[in-house]
Amino acid sequence: MLLDIVLHPDERLRVHCTPVTEMNDKLDQLLSHMFDTMYDAEGVGLASTQVGENRRFCVVDVSEDRSKPLVLINPEIVDHKNTITWKEGCLSIPEVSAEIVRPKNILVRALDRDFKPIEFEADDLLSVCIQHEIDHLDGKLFIDHLSPLKRRRLMEKYAKQQKAKTP
Numbered sequence: 792m793l794l795d796i797v798l799h800p801d802e803r804l805r806v807h808c809t810p811v812t813e814m815n816d817k818l819d820q821l822l823s824h825m826f827d828t829m830y831d832a833e834g835v836g837l838a839s840t841q842v843g844e845n846r847r848f849c850v851v852d853v854s855e856d857r858s859k860p861l862v863l864i865n866p867e868i869v870d871h872k873n874t875i876t877w878k879e880g881c882l883s884i885p886e887v888s889a890e891i892v893r894p895k896n897i898l899v900r901a902l903d904r905d906f907k908p909i910e911f912e913a914d915d916l917l918s919v920c921i922q923h924e925i926d927h928l929d930g931k932l933f934i935d936h937l938s939p940l941k942r943r944r945l946m947e948k949y950a951k952q953q954k955a956k957t958p
């Protein structure tokens with residue numbers, strides 16, 4: 792089932808999410824819907840706030856053939872090194888992108904779909920994507936990493952495009 796993706800500047804994207812305390816069928820079902828929605832929109836990640844939820848979970852798949860689905864519940868970055876510049880976009884701010892600097896290599900701790908603790912290293916696109924999704928769980932968007940001037944220019948472009956799409 793496809794979910795509606797919340798679009799910037801909706802305030803629901805600014806919610807600071809609370810930890811998930813238990814896994815249940817309802818959340819499992821929601822995660823399936825989030826994967827459907829992310830794949831349909833050709834995204835590499837989708838966070839709870841983007842579908843109107845306010846607990847800490849997201850889905851990710853950066854593989855080219857969409858074969859490596861990853862569920863992260865209560866994810867945290869426990870270590871990081873080096874930096875990388877990546878051109879980021881977001882399903883909640885469609886059709887605009889900007890170069891963002893972030894740590895290149897991270898160590899991630901989270902719970903998986905079975906609510907089991909996992910820990911793994913992520914590099915490059917996967918690292919960028921997980922950081923982007925964790926930002927969402929803190930009510931933060933990639934545009935918040937830009938200078939005020941760059942952000943304003945990008946948001947003017949975004950507003951124009953959104954307006955053009957409105958019938």
Ligand code: NI
Nearest residue numbers: 880881882883
């Ligand atoms: Ni995003």
